[in-house]
Amino acid sequence: MAGDARGSMVEIYPHTLPIAPGDGAGMARPLPDADPRPYSCFHLAIATERTVDEILAIGAREGWRAVPCSRGGVFDVVELWIENGLMFEVLTPEM
Numbered sequence: 001m002a003g004d005a006r007g008s009m010v011e012i013y014p015h016t017l018p019i020a021p022g023d024g025a026g027m028a029r030p031l032p033d034a035d036p037r038p039y040s041c042f043h044l045a046i047a048t049e050r051t052v053d054e055i056l057a058i059g060a061r062e063g064w065r066a067v068p069c070s071r072g073g074v075f076d077v078v079e080l081w082i083e084n085g086l087m088f089e090v091l092t093p094e095m
Contacts, residue, residue, distance in 0.1 A: 010046065015083040036085075043087040045077070052078055055090050 013019060013030060020031035048055070052068055055078045059066025065081040077089040 010044075010088075012082055015085055038085055040086040043089060045089040045091065047091045047093075049093060050090075052092055055080055055092070 015036050016033055017030045018033055018036065019028045022028055056066045056068075058064075059080055064084055065079070067079045068076065069079050070076050075091075076095045077091055080088045080090050082088060
């Protein structure tokens with residue numbers, strides 16, 4: 001999503017396919033879950049070069065909740081709810 005000079009990116013898997021740690025020195029792997037929890041106990045705040053309208057369009061395209069919000073007048077974010085269960089606070093350059 002960031003598209004920055006460092007190659008930052010976010011990988012998103014379906015809600016029913018969480019990533020689990022590997023065994024021993026093994027790498028992480030998908031671990032199917034037919035009955036996942038609806039919401040996560042954490043969230044991420046990420047910066048992007050995209051505009052609010054572009055972020056909202058991503059939400060609309062995927063069927064995810066996407067809402068511009070103010071955090072008590074201190075700063076603004078777009079809440080982008082990945083799979084409608086994990087909140088990303090997305091901050092545009094203006095934010």
